[in-house]
Amino acid sequence: MHIEPSDRPTRRTLLRAGGLAGLALLAGCTTGASDPGTGDEPTPTPTGTDGGLAGADGDGGAAGGTRPAGSGGPGVSLVGIDGPAAPLAADVTLVAPVATAEAPPALRVTLTNTGDGAVRIGEGRAARFRYVHDESGRLVLLPVESEWDAEPDCWRLRHGIVTTEEYRTFELAPGASATADLALYASSETDACLPVGEHTFRTRYQVGPAGSAPGEGSGGEWGFTVLLE
Template sequence: MSGTRRRYLGGVGGASALLLGAGCIGRDGPGIPDGNGDGGDGDGNDGGDGGQTGTRPGGTGGPGVTVVSVDGPDDIPVAASVEVVREAATEESPPRLRTSLENTGDESITVGEGRGVHLEYVSDDSEALVFLPSDGEYPAEPGCWRLTDGIAVTEEYRTFQIDAGASSGREIDLYATPGEDACLPVGEYRFETAVSVGEPGTDPERSGRWSLTVLLE
């Protein structure tokens, strides 16, 4: 069961903090195809890695994403977890993660806001990166995965239900925000979001926050 309360139109993607490094696919460098078609290290040496470019599978590029920590939420019957689905970007797709929220209580709960709780449309603390639903199409540079324009988002309050002991999962893709010199910037980034719960058929009343820290390198 799910519900929606419409509010107003907002946006994702604007000015962001200084980025530390570039992660564009196709950029020459160690472990990234050097334009000679050999997937080597820039000196024509393929390193004997059996079709891999450095430490990454052939056809990928840019920094790889690693989950550093998942914290919270506290004081509500919800446990958050995150797994990496696609560690590095490809020409076709950006890095992908999967968030999961488990109902650790003995009764069904209503959870909100339905998108934000899964980090959809949530930027990191520095606003250099943003997670977007993996089933959407967005104005981004292929291979680089930097947004070329802001994303308009209707700020609705959506809710959904999780039965006792069950989980809700979503896949989210990682993009760089517009207006930056780099593609996916290396460094450590923290994302935080609110999650509220209530009895089935009612608006969520109890709330907490959970956060995800990732490393791009």
Template sequence: MVSTRRRYLRGVGVGSALLVGSAGCLGRDPQNGDGPNGDGLNGDGSGGDGANGTRPEGTGGPGVTIVSVDGLDDFPVSPAVEVVREAATESAPPRLRTVLENTSDETVTVGEGRAVHLEYVSDDSGDLVFLPAEGEFPAEPGCWRLTDTVATTQEYRTIDIDAGGSSERLIDLYATPGEDACLPVGEYRFETTVSIGRPDSEAGPSGTWSLTILLE
């Protein structure tokens, strides 16, 4: 269950609704075709050799590898991340799935509901940002650099997670607006805050968790 309350956003990477640019560029193959992504979602699976011949056929590269998921030790929820679409294609950016598991024996309420799943959260350098997979955002196909700033509504959302249950989201990876900024290779770290309790109740504990990825 997701509830909302209109107010200013809290949490690392969320209070800044406008995304700013970076530099760097990536070679990509313009050919593409349709094929499975391994999650029931369609993507590109045929075409050229990818970036410099190192990526799977039909991909524009680079590929995403999860380096580490850290934080929220001794917390009632535990984060996990998996790669859904490893490399960018002409029709879709790289995609990950974030999961928050309730490890306690009672229902917990977490917020801010978007930030806890890394939605609208930028990496430490501001070069990359995760956006909801179901959204439509101004970006160059194949390059997946945002061509304009992206704003979020100023509200604080919460998610109820049943005891032993979990909450999950699909998130897509974009480069932030900037000259010649496709998805630049390198290692990137994203950090966000998880707070327990509703915004209109007594504040509960909060903690941070981080995701480090490698683009190559």
């Protein structure tokens, strides 16, 4: 089990497993526009090194499919983006489009303030898809800065991810952007390595004027779809 520590130890912390859906509107941590990612990351867990590669050899058809045999790992392509409403704009780019024996696929999510005034965005992790599962629950996006306990050359997590359930925000000046580099893992709940097929990720967010209270502002949802093949 991997636990993300709160950066306010005195705050009463609520824990839950999985993604970040249904976050309670708790007073949380705020980060500035100059460093919108500060304080978001859990303490790294060493990556496992044993050779349990169930489903990694391309014969996972009975489990719904996994990487094509002999491919070296599934390739990832972006199918489409259903972006947020103004004043936010979003972009998703592939940083490492193919899974290898050394690393899972990775992508970069960017949110940009296209408006004339500074804005405050929450929840700060979910809005940029940190710790968010796809709609099937078979894939999860995790920060690349940390190491995760996953089966090598398979990239299925050995354990569920547990995060602090707090409402974090960050602010963006007009024209400023916040990014998140994310690695794509198979959930510990799935019975195969990275499953081929289309997978959609969606998340909710709130945006309000700079200085507004956490949870205030207009709500919205945005997402994107990737294809593993």
